[in-house]
Amino acid sequence: MSVLISPAARDALEGWLASSRALNGTAENTLTAYRGDVVDFIAFLTDYKGEAQGLAPLARITVPDMRAWMAQTRSGGASARSLARKLSAVKSFYRWLAEREGFEPTAVLSTRAPKFQKKLPRPLNEDAARAMIDTVGQRSTQDWVGARDMAVVTLLYGCGLRISEALGLMGRYLPLGEAVRIVGKGGKERVVPVLPIARQAVARYVRLCPFDMEPDAPIFRGVRGGALNARLVQKVTEQARMQLGLPATATPHAMRHSFATHLLSAGGDLRAIQELLGHASLSTTQAYTSVDTVHLMKVYEATHPKAG
Structure with a gap:
């Protein structure tokens, strides 16, 4: 001090x-x-x-x-x-x-903060997100490591998890059910649905993983059996996006952005997506879901009871 x-x-x-x-x-x-x-x-x-x-x-x-x-x-x-x-x-x-x-x-x-240009997240389109997941799974010569990386990135995109949340999942959560309770930023809890494809990806990794899935040990392990480091996920994602010719913004966090954006573009409710992401503020969720206005109007016209 x-x-x-x-x-x-x-x-x-x-x-x-x-x-x-x-x-x-x-x-x-x-x-x-x-x-x-x-x-x-x-x-x-x-x-x-x-x-x-x-x-x-x-x-x-x-x-x-x-x-x-x-x-x-x-x-x-x-x-x-x-x-x-x-x-x-x-x-x-x-x-x-x-x-x-x-x-x-x-x-x-009453003091006003200086204005600055907020950097909007850049989600991947649906084809690029799927290609990223597949490519990440093919980067390692060890089957279990490839399955691990694929499972982590699938959770980011399929459940909208932060990378720290995915890597924080413990063995006691296995086998993953239709929903999982996540403790996010500030200790805030939320229940997140787990899609069948994400459950299958995690189950395949668990089947191939050479380490025991102890209840109080992390599900995702490094090659020596310790907790998987987030930097390794970032590295394999970087290698995959370079292989696919995707921009530098195609990061693990971009998969979470993509989850939110694709849900909204399919007609999802913004407040429901806020809950799934664990955002304290709706404005944060709006920044994540950078869906163009034309598409939003199509969703509005198709779903709003008074739009017809």
């Missing part, structure tokens, strides 16, 4: 992080990022004001203070996206602190 942080500010920061962990189930890596962002912010105020920032000075923050922090952060090389993330952390901290200490945090909460 920086020496520029007063003990009172440090205690408040740790209290907020503990609250986020306990009440919101915030992931540890996210909490680490939050801590760094708020420490940097308070350290700036300490330097800017020329004195340690206890709780009373923090409560007296002004709009010019916020502008000065944002200007220095940008001049230090932070991108608009990075500054927006830092501001989000500071706002969250101030909401908690203001409620706890009884002051008005308008100067912080």
Whole structure:
């Protein structure tokens, strides 16, 4: 912790992080990022004001203070996206602190994040997604490894899992049923249907795998029997997309994008897809499902009761 942080500010920061962990189930890596962002912010105020920032000075923050922090952060090389993330952390901290200490945090909460161009995900089309799955399964000279890689990528596309979620599946889930309970970001649980093709891909891998499927051990293993590293899945996917001539955006995560987009293009409900993906916000799901407007209008006209 920086020496520029007063003990009172440090205690408040740790209290907020503990609250986020306990009440919101915030992931540890996210909490680490939050801590760094708020420490940097308070350290700036300490330097800017020329004195340690206890709780009373923090409560007296002004709009010019916020502008000065944002200007220095940008001049230090932070991108608009990075500054927006830092501001989000500071706002969250101030909401908690203001409620706890009884002051008005308008100067912080009214500060607008800089605008930046969001990078929209690029899903594969259906033929490319199928080709990716098949090609990934043919990359290894060991049948069980090929079956493993094919099963993982099938789960990403067939169930919309994050790669960490697929690799986090344990032996006690076997044999996979028609649905599986997934613990996603922030400890949020959701139930995801498992298509027959995904169940078959996992069953084939399990049949060929030379390691015992113990209840508390991961289903997907590396060649030495330890947990499969996500980087290996990314590498084999990269090799497959180069073989197929697909763009660099054809990553494991793109398979999850493709799952969402193809469901919506087939007439799926956006909120149902949000639940399947485990998104906290519908806007995140909308970014995933980059279906063109013309196709959406066709789905609308075909399915809406008043469209006919």
